[in-house]
Amino acid sequence: MKAFINNIAYDFITGETILDFVRRIENNKNAIPTMCQDNRLENFGSCRVCSVEVALQKDGPTKTMASCHTPVTKDLYIYHNTEKIKRLRKNIVELVLSDYPTDKVFPAEDKKATPFQETIAQIGIPNVRYPEGENHLELEPDRSHPYIKSDLSQCINCFRCVRACEEIQGEMILGMSGRGFATNIIKGFDETFDESACVSCGACVQTCPTEALTDKFETKTLIADKTVRTTCTYCGVGCQLDVSVIDGKIRGIQAPETAEVNEGHTCLKGRFAFQFYDHPDRLREPMIKKNGKFEEVSWDEAYDFIAHKLIDIKNRHGADSIGAISSSRATNEENYLMQKMIRAAIGTNNIDGCARVCHAPTAYGMQESFGTGAATNSIEDLKQTDAIFLFGANPLKAHPVTGAKIKQAFMKGVTSIVVDPIKTSLAELADFHLQIRPGTNVAILNMIAHYIIKENLVNQHFIDAYTEKYEEFKAHVENLDMDELETLTGVSKALVRKAAIAYAKSERAMEFHGLGVTEHFQGSKTVMLLSNLAMMTGNIGKHGVGLNPLRGQNNVQGAADMGVQPHQGAGYMDVNNPENQKYYAEKYGVEKMPEFEGLKIPEMLDAAIEGKLKALYIMGEDTIMTDPNTNHSIKAFENLELIVVQELFMTATTRMADVVLPASSYFEKNGTFTNGERRVQRVNKVIEPIGNTKPDGQMVIDVMSRLGYDQPTGLTYDAAKVIEEIADVIPFMKGLSWERLGENGLQWPIKEDGTDTKMLHIDGHFKKGIGTFHHFDFEESPEISSHGEKYPFILTTGRELEHYNSGTMTRRTDNQTILPKDVLEVHPRDAKEKGIKDNETVRIFSDRGSVHVPIKYSKNVKRGVLRTTFHQPEVFINLITGSVGDKETMTPEYKVVAVDFERI
Amino acid sequence: MANKNIRSLSSRKGLDDNLFENIAELSHKNAPKKDFQKLAKRFLVDDSVIVGTSSFYDFTREENRAKKIHVCSGTACMVAKTQTNLQKNIEKHFKKEEIGHAACVGHCHTNNAFMFDDKTFSAATNEELTEILSMRGQSGTPNNSYNIASNTTPVLTSKIEKVSNFYALSEKFKANPQQVIQELKTSNLRGRGGAGFPFWFKLDAVIKEPLNATGEETQKYIVCNADEGDPGAYSDMYLLEHQPHKVLFGMYMSGLSVGADTGVLYIRGEYPDSIRIVSNAIQELKDNKLIGNFKFKIIRGQGSYVCGEETALLNSIEGLRPEVRVRPPYPTQYGLYGKPTVLSNVETFANIHWILENGGAAYASLGTKLSTGTKLVSLDSFFNAPGIYEIEMGTPLATVFNEFGKGVKSDIKAFQLGGPLGGIIPMHKIEELSLDFESLKSNGFLLGHASVVSIPTDFPMIKFLEHLLEFTADESCGKCYPCRIGSFRGMELLQKAQNEDYKIDQHLFADLLETLEIGSLCALGGGVPLPIKNGLMYFKEELNQYFTSN
Numbered sequence A: 001m002k003a004f005i006n007n008i009a010y011d012f013i014t015g016e017t018i019l020d021f022v023r024r025i026e027n028n029k030n031a032i033p034t035m036c037q038d039n040r041l042e043n044f045g046s047c048r049v050c051s052v053e054v055a056l057q058k059d060g061p062t063k064t065m066a067s068c069h070t071p072v073t074k075d076l077y078i079y080h081n082t083e084k085i086k087r088l089r090k091n092i093v094e095l096v097l098s099d100y101p102t103d104k105v106f107p108a109e110d111k112k113a114t115p116f117q118e119t120i121a122q123i124g125i126p127n128v129r130y131p132e133g134e135n136h137l138e139l140e141p142d143r144s145h146p147y148i149k150s151d152l153s154q155c156i157n158c159f160r161c162v163r164a165c166e167e168i169q170g171e172m173i174l175g176m177s178g179r180g181f182a183t184n185i186i187k188g189f190d191e192t193f194d195e196s197a198c199v200s201c202g203a204c205v206q207t208c209p210t211e212a213l214t215d216k217f218e219t220k221t222l223i224a225d226k227t228v229r230t231t232c233t234y235c236g237v238g239c240q241l242d243v244s245v246i247d248g249k250i251r252g253i254q255a256p257e258t259a260e261v262n263e264g265h266t267c268l269k270g271r272f273a274f275q276f277y278d279h280p281d282r283l284r285e286p287m288i289k290k291n292g293k294f295e296e297v298s299w300d301e302a303y304d305f306i307a308h309k310l311i312d313i314k315n316r317h318g319a320d321s322i323g324a325i326s327s328s329r330a331t332n333e334e335n336y337l338m339q340k341m342i343r344a345a346i347g348t349n350n351i352d353g354c355a356r357v358c359h360a361p362t363a364y365g366m367q368e369s370f371g372t373g374a375a376t377n378s379i380e381d382l383k384q385t386d387a388i389f390l391f392g393a394n395p396l397k398a399h400p401v402t403g404a405k406i407k408q409a410f411m412k413g414v415t416s417i418v419v420d421p422i423k424t425s426l427a428e429l430a431d432f433h434l435q436i437r438p439g440t441n442v443a444i445l446n447m448i449a450h451y452i453i454k455e456n457l458v459n460q461h462f463i464d465a466y467t468e469k470y471e472e473f474k475a476h477v478e479n480l481d482m483d484e485l486e487t488l489t490g491v492s493k494a495l496v497r498k499a500a501i502a503y504a505k506s507e508r509a510m511e512f513h514g515l516g517v518t519e520h521f522q523g524s525k526t527v528m529l530l531s532n533l534a535m536m537t538g539n540i541g542k543h544g545v546g547l548n549p550l551r552g553q554n555n556v557q558g559a560a561d562m563g564v565q566p567h568q569g570a571g572y573m574d575v576n577n578p579e580n581q582k583y584y585a586e587k588y589g590v591e592k593m594p595e596f597e598g599l600k601i602p603e604m605l606d607a608a609i610e611g612k613l614k615a616l617y618i619m620g621e622d623t624i625m626t627d628p629n630t631n632h633s634i635k636a637f638e639n640l641e642l643i644v645v646q647e648l649f650m651t652a653t654t655r656m657a658d659v660v661l662p663a664s665s666y667f668e669k670n671g672t673f674t675n676g677e678r679r680v681q682r683v684n685k686v687i688e689p690i691g692n693t694k695p696d697g698q699m700v701i702d703v704m705s706r707l708g709y710d711q712p713t714g715l716t717y718d719a720a721k722v723i724e725e726i727a728d729v730i731p732f733m734k735g736l737s738w739e740r741l742g743e744n745g746l747q748w749p750i751k752e753d754g755t756d757t758k759m760l761h762i763d764g765h766f767k768k769g770i771g772t773f774h775h776f777d778f779e780e781s782p783e784i785s786s787h788g789e790k791y792p793f794i795l796t797t798g799r800e801l802e803h804y805n806s807g808t809m810t811r812r813t814d815n816q817t818i819l820p821k822d823v824l825e826v827h828p829r830d831a832k833e834k835g836i837k838d839n840e841t842v843r844i845f846s847d848r849g850s851v852h853v854p855i856k857y858s859k860n861v862k863r864g865v866l867r868t869t870f871h872q873p874e875v876f877i878n879l880i881t882g883s884v885g886d887k888e889t890m891t892p893e894y895k896v897v898a899v900d901f902e903r904i
Numbered sequence B: 001m002a003n004k005n006i007r008s009l010s011s012r013k014g015l016d017d018n019l020f021e022n023i024a025e026l027s028h029k030n031a032p033k034k035d036f037q038k039l040a041k042r043f044l045v046d047d048s049v050i051v052g053t054s055s056f057y058d059f060t061r062e063e064n065r066a067k068k069i070h071v072c073s074g075t076a077c078m079v080a081k082t083q084t085n086l087q088k089n090i091e092k093h094f095k096k097e098e099i100g101h102a103a104c105v106g107h108c109h110t111n112n113a114f115m116f117d118d119k120t121f122s123a124a125t126n127e128e129l130t131e132i133l134s135m136r137g138q139s140g141t142p143n144n145s146y147n148i149a150s151n152t153t154p155v156l157t158s159k160i161e162k163v164s165n166f167y168a169l170s171e172k173f174k175a176n177p178q179q180v181i182q183e184l185k186t187s188n189l190r191g192r193g194g195a196g197f198p199f200w201f202k203l204d205a206v207i208k209e210p211l212n213a214t215g216e217e218t219q220k221y222i223v224c225n226a227d228e229g230d231p232g233a234y235s236d237m238y239l240l241e242h243q244p245h246k247v248l249f250g251m252y253m254s255g256l257s258v259g260a261d262t263g264v265l266y267i268r269g270e271y272p273d274s275i276r277i278v279s280n281a282i283q284e285l286k287d288n289k290l291i292g293n294f295k296f297k298i299i300r301g302q303g304s305y306v307c308g309e310e311t312a313l314l315n316s317i318e319g320l321r322p323e324v325r326v327r328p329p330y331p332t333q334y335g336l337y338g339k340p341t342v343l344s345n346v347e348t349f350a351n352i353h354w355i356l357e358n359g360g361a362a363y364a365s366l367g368t369k370l371s372t373g374t375k376l377v378s379l380d381s382f383f384n385a386p387g388i389y390e391i392e393m394g395t396p397l398a399t400v401f402n403e404f405g406k407g408v409k410s411d412i413k414a415f416q417l418g419g420p421l422g423g424i425i426p427m428h429k430i431e432e433l434s435l436d437f438e439s440l441k442s443n444g445f446l447l448g449h450a451s452v453v454s455i456p457t458d459f460p461m462i463k464f465l466e467h468l469l470e471f472t473a474d475e476s477c478g479k480c481y482p483c484r485i486g487s488f489r490g491m492e493l494l495q496k497a498q499n500e501d502y503k504i505d506q507h508l509f510a511d512l513l514e515t516l517e518i519g520s521l522c523a524l525g526g527g528v529p530l531p532i533k534n535g536l537m538y539f540k541e542e543l544n545q546y547f548t549s550n
């Protein structure tokens, strides 16, 4: 269908607005000026400067319409630059300027123009003919927030911030108050940013076309030497960031609107928490502990020391006396090199990663069910789903950008089911919240399956055509006693039934799960039962469905892909298989590969205590702080002959090391991260390495070389070249290359020609040929059966938005001002029974030890359940966590700890 | 469409536990902050949503929560100059901070109007006032009587003999929505709220709305716009209070036709009696089981003129800020809580029974070809016989004013017909005009809602225009730039020209009017230039002194 722009006919797209049409045809995003419009927001129509004249016939009588919210219709004649329109725009600007600071009309000399300044310059800046009248120029700025400030005297009431807060972040912190000329932006209950419940995402700042809302870095108006796009290091969402650099220093971060993953959004960690990078605490020189004290040494000395020691230990105790822990925060290339060093240069499979403490059960369980241990679908599928089943995850805190998208869907009324012992804000919004007792995941999933079968809501066709062992599963759950499970889980069976029906009846249902699934005694089993749920309802292999793990750290997926696992090498090939050993040996150019699978982290620690493991090489992990049962870890470390740690900062782990190597942060190196939807994205070097640091990958190459293995891509770490090697080794990454990754990355499998994959197991064609049902009984965690009586409370741990894991980075930014401490959430009645007041510090203790922590009354936990976070070293919660782990993968059960607490 | 999340959260509790009513209730109680916060939490929205809404309305905003009595500040009372005296009298009984304002309480026929104790009154003297105040808390309907007559077959003003018989007509049409639409189409009934949009079209559009994703019939709504905000207009008030069943039947029949099970009446808070009478009428229907499962809900306005604008009205019911929405989508597609909605004016709905009873053709034979049927006209107290008159469309205005209004009491130089956005008709043009959409429009005026406010000869036109801009600035929702800033600057200009040695740059003023007219999002900002231009055109001599000459 055609419409006319200045009397020339063009094809338009159905539903397209006049604004989009004209912009597209004229290929000029400034073809029509706008103020209140933002491509990411719903059209609003407040500023009216986008007005155009339209007529139903050529040069016929016209009407003036706002182009941003008026759809093009057939044979419409559009005149967007007539004298009348130019006059209107200028007259509107004149009105706006009558209530706008005169010294902000033009950009200051050393600053970039704001979008508003650009727009008025484009329209033509009029003389303000109105006599001075009432205005808002005296409004006081709000500087209460560590990152965000407002100066509403510059506000032009475009509502973009209000809409961004609601439509992008899913909060409603910003609002408008009053009416008419007296309308005013407010925060929360008309209070300051700091007092409001603002989650500091910065969406409002980024969209504000003036400097009414700015961040403390004034990112919007920075004239940067360069802006480098890179991938955020803070979680598995993998947001793209535009980092501005002036004089070699990072000065601000914006979210690129063209990023497929985050579409111009981030959370406060990605956007604001970068100041750690040149914090005085950064390690800047290699150090060796001599006589119990660290001394700065040269790189050569450090390397020689390490190589000498490793070779010595290997000679004396064999290669299997050496182990390594790689990092889900490091790049793929670095993880690849690390596992290669351990396997090819040292000759053992004792390589594991921090995925062990988080998502190993996901990888394992999904491989057992489907054949691939990765998200089946993409986040963009949220736009197409009818139901979201969120199990044991709080993405608003841990995966904020995906969390915000899920929240949007919840609010807009998609069928929503949350299983979580905590009443998270998503749980509160959900149609169904199954608030289980921690540790009863298998029980609740069995209940759900039971009701789906009982209600006859299974997709028999899918089951018959694409899966096996359904009948055994069915027989198993059919016969379970629902009353018993109701008591166990603490969730009414009527509610479970309703939720099960809602899930099964949805045309397309998407499952998401987090550490609340994996960090359990029955973690892998729970993953397999979640897989069952998807299979039995046919929710696999199309858009808007599937099983989508919310990956903890930014590169958990990548580290596993690269072979940071003791039983599988790069690309998930079983290392026990001689064929595979041959394959790897050939690829790595070595004679032979180690023959048997290696030790998992908990096994390494046990081996150390037993004296079998002698050396541990750690890349970017604070094992002491983050692994459970700290005293046990310390004992293991004390027994080692050599501990090497590559790190950014001094941590509990580096303190115990013999050699500490200062690592460059992700701003200081190239590489790739793989996000939770299998998307390999570029990490681009933004600045030169700080001090005398080196990228982790460089250190590994250097050590490897001294161990007698020269990395074939050269002795200088070059991510692009390492990627070529990875593409050659990992079959499902054949088409991977630095060039092809472009701005938005590629989702594996990546075919040789570079086409990538949004969705796995299309139409039920499982990677492993056929989907397999498993069935399990609920089993009480030994933690509860052995200690539950003595320690009657269940402690479960989680994360807060402001911090990342042990907080080494975020605690060294203003995020620490926003959230300075860990607290223990306790049901008020439980606390009151013990005579403990809100905010009082208590001693919480388990069979392993005790810590002190301030409590917070909270009805988000049920009675008998306690929740805390593990971001601050002061609390060191892992002194009390236990050694129980997932049976299959040994992932620790952080989510169920038998404890008690008392006044101090 | 903005605010989808808040709208959706509000719709979870819907009309029964309505967000807007909750906010109003807390405001009236002058509840502490924590109660508002609890409400926000209960609706899973942030505090800013609640504050945003409560700060919008005259009767809910914080600074007005202590007001005990509201003096009418409407146009008719203003030109009648009764309010200064009334205010003085009231100040004898109340502290200044207890006295608020209401923009027209529907006593335009007697003036001296105010609202007190959830009732409206007129009191010309302190004695009358004292007596009224002394009756506080007593039930009963205060006197608000005016003339009622018709110059043709009474469609709207005829008496209903028996309510059950009246509703029996629905049985005949229940099963045949297409026939309802056909009759309405034949009748050419056009919206009486001002825009004159063919009514059948809305029913047709809502019927055609597809089933929802799960194949079930979508929730649909009927909404009656009873926010009659035009100062000077009280014809909807007449219908609500004297003919509630005509209105309710129209909504009910519309609901049956399009598959909507709920009808919402948005009645302005300045009409407390209307609310009581309509709710009694609804109770009567329920008691007599005359409307099956159909549900009626009354939402009480909280003092805002822009809520009469249809999309602002929908937002208002939802508890959102009543900022005008962009269109499309139209309410027929995306109306109340985002669902397909038939939204029309009180008087529009009130015509439906007669049309279905007598046939669309009979209705079309009343009035002119393009403006069929009758129209209620409300005359203010300058007429010798103020009141509500049902006038056949096309009747000469002079007939209405002289035969029904019995002429005016004092020297009048112009009439504003159709509310604050309606034209200012100079006395000498009355003879040329008739009461219908076309005659008024083609002469540069508007039919609007057909209220008539007289402008006395001694009332300065500049003051009248200032009043119009002040009203617009006060009532502007504040969303679009031309209206939010422009109406305010316009008001300032007119004030400055009167109070200081200052002349308004006439080019600037012309630019301002054009910007308002073509730039505004809705007909508030877009409409106010019309009467102002009328004023400038017909009262040049009076106004010239305030403007520069070139």
Ligand SMILES: Cc1cc2nc3c(=O)[nH]c(=O)nc-3n(C[C@H](O)[C@H](O)[C@H](O)COP(=O)(O)O)c2cc1C
Residues within 6 Å of the ligand: B190, B191, B192, B193, B194, B195, B196, B197, B225, B226, B227, B228, B229, B230, B305, B306, B307, B308, B309, B310, B311, B343, B344, B345, B346, B348, B349, B522, B523, B524
């Ligand atoms: C500022 C403004 C105020 C309005 N006030 C009213 C009103 O009080 N009553 C009304 O019925 N329509 C009012 N309208 C018109 C409505 O937007 C809408 O057109 C009307 O209710 C539709 O019903 P109808 O088709 O039956 O006329 C107003 C419009 C504007 C722009």
Ligand code: SF4
Residues within 6 Å of the ligand: A148, A161, A164, A165, A166, A169, A171, A172, A173, A174, A197, A198, A199, A200, A201, A202, A203, A204, A205
């Ligand atoms: S920073 Fe984010 S949450 Fe806070 S007000 Fe801005 S948009 Fe809302």
Ligand code: SF4
Residues within 6 Å of the ligand: A154, A155, A156, A157, A158, A159, A160, A161, A162, A185, A204, A207, A208, A209, A210, A212, A213
């Ligand atoms: S603060 Fe910025 S984004 Fe918000 S309304 Fe004002 S100018 Fe627009």
Ligand code: SF4
Residues within 6 Å of the ligand: B306, B323, B324, B475, B476, B477, B478, B479, B480, B481, B483, B484, B520, B521, B522, B523, B524, B525, B526
């Ligand atoms: S013209 Fe604009 S600001 Fe005025 S009431 Fe309409 S939408 Fe609101």
Ligand code: FES
Residues within 6 Å of the ligand: A033, A034, A035, A036, A037, A044, A045, A046, A047, A048, A049, A050, A051, A066, A067, A068, A069
């Ligand atoms: S860009 Fe269209 S009204 Fe602002």
